[in-house]
Amino acid sequence: MPAYTFPILEYMYQQELLEKSHSNSASSETREDDLYVLIIDEINRGNISKIFGELITLIESSKREGQPEALSVTLPYSKEQFSVPSNLHIIGTMNTADRSLALIDTALRRRFDFIEMQPDYGVLEGKTVKGIELDRMLRAINQRIEYLYDREHSIGHAFLMPVVKRIDDGQPEKAYAELVSVFIHKILPLLEEYFYEDWQRIRLVLGDNQKPLNYQFVTENAQQNADNLFGRNHNLQRYGEEKASYQLNETLLRNGLSSGEVSGNEWSPEAFIAIYAPQSVSSMSGTVEP
Numbered sequence: 001m002p003a004y005t006f007p008i009l010e011y012m013y014q015q016e017l018l019e020k021s022h023s024n025s026a027s028s029e030t031r032e033d034d035l036y037v038l039i040i041d042e043i044n045r046g047n048i049s050k051i052f053g054e055l056i057t058l059i060e061s062s063k064r065e066g067q068p069e070a071l072s073v074t075l076p077y078s079k080e081q082f083s084v085p086s087n088l089h090i091i092g093t094m095n096t097a098d099r100s101l102a103l104i105d106t107a108l109r110r111r112f113d114f115i116e117m118q119p120d121y122g123v124l125e126g127k128t129v130k131g132i133e134l135d136r137m138l139r140a141i142n143q144r145i146e147y148l149y150d151r152e153h154s155i156g157h158a159f160l161m162p163v164v165k166r167i168d169d170g171q172p173e174k175a176y177a178e179l180v181s182v183f184i185h186k187i188l189p190l191l192e193e194y195f196y197e198d199w200q201r202i203r204l205v206l207g208d209n210q211k212p213l214n215y216q217f218v219t220e221n222a223q224q225n226a227d228n229l230f231g232r233n234h235n236l237q238r239y240g241e242e243k244a245s246y247q248l249n250e251t252l253l254r255n256g257l258s259s260g261e262v263s264g265n266e267w268s269p270e271a272f273i274a275i276y277a278p279q280s281v282s283s284m285s286g287t288v289e290p
Contacts, residue, residue: 008091009037011117036088043092048108056107058084096152119157127164129175130269133276134160140276141187144205145194153194159186180267188217188248199246210278215271221245 040051048056054073062069065083072083092112119142124135142154159182166175188202195201199218203209208216221244249271274281 008039008093034087036085038088038090040090040092042094043108044094055082055084056111058082059090060111061086064088118151119154121157123157124160124164127160127167129163129167129172129179132176132179132269132272134163136276137272140207141205144207148201148204149194155187155190176269179272183217200244203246207275207278211271211274212281215268215274215281217249217271218246219249221247 040046043051052059057063058071058073061067063071063084064086065072066086070083072081074080075082090112092108119138121135121139124138127134138155138157138160142151145151145153145155160179163175163178163182166172166178191202191205195205199220203216203218203220206217208218208220213219270281
């Protein structure tokens with residue numbers, strides 16, 4: 001059973017979605033124990049006609065069994081009559097960050113309610129490792145992503161749940177190493193994808209423009225002059241502009257990408273703290289960009 005099944009059901013009960021739907025069912029004697037939930041993962045990536053076929057009409061609340069406009073169909077193989085009961089909840093999950101929401105079949109849009117689920121900072125509240133407040137860090141990152149991109153590309157709290165587990169288990173060193181691993185292998189590559197390797201924007205998301213040099217995740221090198229690289233008559237610098245180059249922090253490369261093993265011991269916690277509180281490290285040694 002997928003790990004997200006019970007959280008979805010718990011969310012539905014908290015929002016009283018099951019009870020509301022239950023109260024509108026045809027039989028007032030139906031108990032909550034009789035409710036059934038069908039979860040279709042990544043429904044927007046499937047072929048709707050193959051998933052539902054002619055049953056797409058039967059899942060409408062007014063067309064279900066016991067309703068005034070109830071419909072049924074004859075199954076092609078068994079030739080039996082089939083209808084959808086009122087106590088069945090159909091949930092389709094999707095990730096709107098891949099921009100496939102606009103491509104969803106119109107018939108599907110009319111038959112489903114769309115409920116947005118943004119990152120839950122509450123599950124990270126009070127979770128601290130080496131002075132890093134996970135909820136404040138993730139919130140600052142997502143606020144910048146929303147400003148530079150949109151809110152649908154917010155980074156979910158699920159990325160940090162392995163860190164939370166280590167914290168709850170009383171393993172701060174492993175929790176910190178897990179945090180470093182999450183940044184190297186998940187968050188940084190995701191930001192690269194979001195911004196098409198626009199490192200200047202990635203630096204803004206991570207607050208690197210406000211940090212001393214030794215606490216930056218992505219460092220900006222001295223701007224390159226085209227004449228030095230290509231000689232004369234290259235026709236690449238018509239307006240006297242120079243182009244900066246970027247690279248991942250050398251410590252990050254040494255501890256994670258090159259060896260394949262992550263150790264958080266050499267990566268300063270202040271690099272993470274400065275994502276949401278740059279003033280806490282702005283007075284430390286290093287170069288701060290204007």
